[in-house]
Each structure stands twice: as C-alpha cells, then as structure tokens.
Amino acid sequence: MAVVVSEIAVAFEGAGGGAGELTWGQLGIWRRTQQTGRTMNLVVHMPLEPGVPVAELAGMLRFLVSRHPALRTRLRFVAAPDGGLRPQQVIAEAGKVPLRIVDLDDGDELVAAVEEQRSRYELDFFDYEREFPIRMAVIRQSGTPVHLVIGYSHVLLDGVGIRALAGDLEHFDRAGGEAGVATAPPPEVPSPLDVAQAQGAPSGRRQSSRALRYWAAQLDRLTGWQAAEPAVGEEPRYWELVGYSPAMELGMRAVAARTGVGTTHVLLAAYAVAVSRVFGRDPSLAQIVVGNRFRPGFAELASQISQHGICVVDVADAAFDEVVARAEKAVTGASFAGYYDPVECDALLAQVAAQRGRPLGIEWHLNDRRDNAGAGERDGVVPDARDVDEVLPLSKWYWGRKVPVFDGALFIQVDSEPLVPERRIPGVTPPAVHLEIWIDTRSFAVAQIEAFAREMEAVVVEAARA
The missing domain is CATH 3.30.559.30 (Nonribosomal peptide synthetase, condensation domain)
Incomplete structure (x- = not known):
C-alpha cells in the first residue's frame, strides 16, 4: 500500500480560557484509564460526500474546536495531598490542531486504511499535557477525499457530547471553506470549568452526598x-x-x-x-x-x-x-x-x-x-x-x-x-x-x-x- 501522510495546522480561537479542577465525569474517566490501562478513546468515521474539499473539512475542524471549550482542553498535573500528582484542566483560547491527510493510490485498499487509522486513534493515548483532545484524519484516494476519521479523548468528551457536536454542525457554513464560518452563536451552555466549579460548591457537595x-x-x-x-x-x-x-x-x-x-x-x-x-x-x-x-x-x-x-x-x-x-x-x-x-x-x-x-x-x-x-x-x-x-x-x-x-x-x-x-x-x-x-x-x-x-x-x- 502506497500511503503518504501529511498534516495541515488548523488555527482556532474561542472564549472561556482558564484553568481549574476536573469535572466529576472527567475525573472518573481519568481514574478509569489509570486503573485499567485503556485509552477509552472514542472514534467515529464516515464516508464523505463526493466533491467535499479538504478546505471545508479544515473549516469544520476550526468551527468545532473554536466553539466548544472541551475540544480546547489539555491537562496539567499539580501536587496532590498524598504526595503524588493530580490532574487539572486547562482551556486554551487560541492555538492549533492538526488535520491529518492520508493519501492512497487508486489500487490501495480503502477499508484497510480506514481501519488502520481508526485503530491508531482508538489505541494510542493522547498526550494530555500537549495534545488537544480531538484528532481528525481525511483519507484521500487519488487526490479525492473519500473518508473521515475522528478520534476524541473520552476523558474530556462523552458519547452524548459527540452527538451535541454533530447537532451544532447545523450552524456550520459549508460554503465558508477553511474559515470555519458559523451561522449562529455557540450554544449557551456552561463551560467545563463552570461545571467543575459548581460541583465543588456547597450545593454540589450536597448533591454528591445524596447520590x-x-x-x-x-x-x-x-x-x-x-x-x-x-x-x-x-x-x-x-x-x-x-x-x-x-x-x-x-x-x-x-x-x-x-x-x-x-x-x-x-x-x-x-x-x-x-x-x-x-x-x-x-x-x-x-x-x-x-x-x-x-x-x-x-x-x-x-x-x-x-x-x-x-x-x-x-x-x-x-x-x-x-x-x-x-x-x-x-x-x-x-x-x-x-x-x-x-x-x-x-x-x-x-x-x-x-x-x-x-x-x-x-x-x-x-x-x-x-x-x-x-x-x-x-x-x-x-x-x-x-x-x-x-x-x-x-x-x-x-x-x-x-x-x-x-x-x-x-x-x-x-x-x-x-x-x-x-x-x-x-x-x-x-x-x-x-x-x-x-x-x-x-x-x-x-x-x-x-x-x-x-x-x-x-x-x-x-x-x-x-
């Protein structure tokens, strides 16, 4: 199989940057990955409509990461009471994420290439301190985009969250190319930092105790x-x-x-x-x-x-x-x-x-x-x-x-x-x-x-x- 891999750096900008504790959901999955040794990464993939340009896919990636703080989140590790380290979340307001381009020749097996990329995204741990929690790969055959593979860190996004991202794509202007143009403001929802702060407040502690x-x-x-x-x-x-x-x-x-x-x-x-x-x-x-x-x-x-x-x-x-x-x-x-x-x-x-x-x-x-x-x-x-x-x-x-x-x-x-x-x-x-x-x-x-x-x-x- 003749495979050529390259990357495009996709810039993003979004509001709500800062650092703080993990949400209970984030911390639960983080602890699970450490206990089991599983990445628990979530991967979706789909065939592309004929004629979809790479610029539009780059714009979609910019659109999603800019609008959703979870996709702009990395971890840092601070001293814990037991003498070890514990994770906190850090949300960036600007940065870049890579869009991976996998080029196949006419005779190459598309199914095998998709599975190789899907498996890579599923099994390779994210570098949580340096890597943002979304990976996207476009597979092209003879220069034409034919398949899309997206991997997410489960520590920072759950399955329902992926459906929320899909729903928000209704507000992505496909004609805007790589600019990532939106037709509506981002959803009015709390950021992961807001959620974690509320969970640590007295009302959040009472909820946890009841549960x-x-x-x-x-x-x-x-x-x-x-x-x-x-x-x-x-x-x-x-x-x-x-x-x-x-x-x-x-x-x-x-x-x-x-x-x-x-x-x-x-x-x-x-x-x-x-x-x-x-x-x-x-x-x-x-x-x-x-x-x-x-x-x-x-x-x-x-x-x-x-x-x-x-x-x-x-x-x-x-x-x-x-x-x-x-x-x-x-x-x-x-x-x-x-x-x-x-x-x-x-x-x-x-x-x-x-x-x-x-x-x-x-x-x-x-x-x-x-x-x-x-x-x-x-x-x-x-x-x-x-x-x-x-x-x-x-x-x-x-x-x-x-x-x-x-x-x-x-x-x-x-x-x-x-x-x-x-x-x-x-x-x-x-x-x-x-x-x-x-x-x-x-x-x-x-x-x-x-x-x-x-x-x-x-x-x-x-x-x-x-």
Whole structure:
C-alpha cells in the first residue's frame, strides 16, 4: 500500500480560557484509564460526500474546536495531598490542531486504511499535557477525499457530547471553506470549568452526598454471590461475544408498547432475569451510563459529564412486566444518583468491601448506546409476536475480539448499528440490536456467557409472545 501522510495546522480561537479542577465525569474517566490501562478513546468515521474539499473539512475542524471549550482542553498535573500528582484542566483560547491527510493510490485498499487509522486513534493515548483532545484524519484516494476519521479523548468528551457536536454542525457554513464560518452563536451552555466549579460548591457537595447515600442503599440490597461455574482464565484475558438480534429489538418494542416504558427499561429487565436464571444472582446488579443531560443547562453541552449509575433489580416471584416496572424505577433512581464525586464513591466502595471482607463484584456494566432507546422506535409501528418469531432465525452469536486489557468483569454495549464496519449486515435488514458482550475470562466461563446472551434474547421473545 502506497500511503503518504501529511498534516495541515488548523488555527482556532474561542472564549472561556482558564484553568481549574476536573469535572466529576472527567475525573472518573481519568481514574478509569489509570486503573485499567485503556485509552477509552472514542472514534467515529464516515464516508464523505463526493466533491467535499479538504478546505471545508479544515473549516469544520476550526468551527468545532473554536466553539466548544472541551475540544480546547489539555491537562496539567499539580501536587496532590498524598504526595503524588493530580490532574487539572486547562482551556486554551487560541492555538492549533492538526488535520491529518492520508493519501492512497487508486489500487490501495480503502477499508484497510480506514481501519488502520481508526485503530491508531482508538489505541494510542493522547498526550494530555500537549495534545488537544480531538484528532481528525481525511483519507484521500487519488487526490479525492473519500473518508473521515475522528478520534476524541473520552476523558474530556462523552458519547452524548459527540452527538451535541454533530447537532451544532447545523450552524456550520459549508460554503465558508477553511474559515470555519458559523451561522449562529455557540450554544449557551456552561463551560467545563463552570461545571467543575459548581460541583465543588456547597450545593454540589450536597448533591454528591445524596447520590452516595443512594449508592450505599443499593449496595445494602446485594447478597453474596459467586459464579457457579469456575472461570479458567484465557489469554488474551478479555473476550468479546458479538450478538445480532432483530428478535430482541422487535420484542423489546412490543413489550415497551404494552407496558408504556422505553426499550431501555425492557433491556434492563431482560438482563436482570437472565442474570438470575444463568448466574443465580438475584437481585441483579448493573452499572449504567448516566449522560446527565437532563440537568439544567446541560442539554447541548459537549463535554465529559457522564457517570456510572447503579441499578439493582429484584426479579424473585415477579412476572416479566413487573420486572420491567422495577427496572424503570431502578434506572430513574440510578440517573438521579449518577452525579457525584468519583473519589468519594471509590472510597465508599472500598469501605463497604472491607466491612464485608470480600470484593463487591459490581463491575458489571450495561451500556445502552442506542439513540432514543432504539432504532425505529419512534416510527409508531408496534411489532407483534409473529413479527418477532419471523426474524428469530436471523440471530447471530459469535466470539469476536480478544484483548489483554478491558474494563470490568462484564461489560455489555448495545447499539442500533455495529461500530465495527465489517459487522454490518448487507442489504435491507430489519431493525436489530447489536451487542458487544465483553467478559473477563478470569471471572466467567465462556460457555456460561454464551448461555447468558441467548437467555437475554429468549426472555424478550417469551415476553413478546405473552
């Protein structure tokens, strides 16, 4: 492959410079990267419309970085009370970010070039003291821009923040070229420094204390648990089970219509029942991602303010629709309590574990990343049992990536479309959920996870037939 790489320095200017503490969301992800060794970088990529000039893409980069302080943020490290160093954020009012240009010849493989760039952005740590938290690469073939790859530091931007950036592009004047012309003022939202300052104020400390009392109450509901099947431990240590299930998507929509809740709540209920049946853990436990955009002033904020919330759901002696109602209540409670000082939360978890004399076993995550709780959910079409049964044979389950480092014992990512391009199903396909079920093979037997995944689907299908 004949690849030539060059860079264009894109200048930016924006208001709101300064330095201060990290937000709770930023600090939580920073601590996670240090604990796990994962970059946790977020990467998106897309084909470009024919004829898009590089100047327009440079202008788009200038537009985004100039308008959103999170993209102009680097870290500095100051003395901590324990004698070590702790991070603070520094927002620049002016500077430059590189736009990477990757040139391919006619015969070069575009898919391979995109994957190489995507992987580089995902796996290479940002130089937080010197590098701004956005990387952008334009891939050209025979001089024509054909694909765009963008990487973000998850320490400084969350997934909802990426959607906020995409929404703000409605105000980017594409005809303005590399000037980055805007057709409207930037969103009226607090800067990350404003958010951190409010969190450190007395009202913020009270919010954190309330949230941690909720966490403590949910931890008190958990009973002792250990896996029925011994885990062998594989190399690499972390394995990914990939799932594609139209039956789960249609089934969840059918149950949601019947119960009057969102499909996220149906998903959590199915998870809870499958956890009880396969792992014998009841109440079930899942940490969810709380985007916190329902809080005043945060709706259009492009920053890192997401945090984990704790969901404990009891399924004993309950019909599935009742479990769905319990799951909705759990998500609501977890969301309101998903805004807290992560240092204090870690201290609480360590204290409870020490009191019980054993690990808490709460590194189980369920992250529903679907827009508005499900692809096609807003089209008003309510599937029935026949629709679900018709697509059930289309389900696919197989083992995918294996890596030495990941996050947690069980981490389930749920999407409307696969993030790995090679996993896209060709042709016209029904709405489906795409699952990435990551496991620590030192915590779970591989066969047990396969049974768990299929049980989640079976629970939904069974409920849709009711």
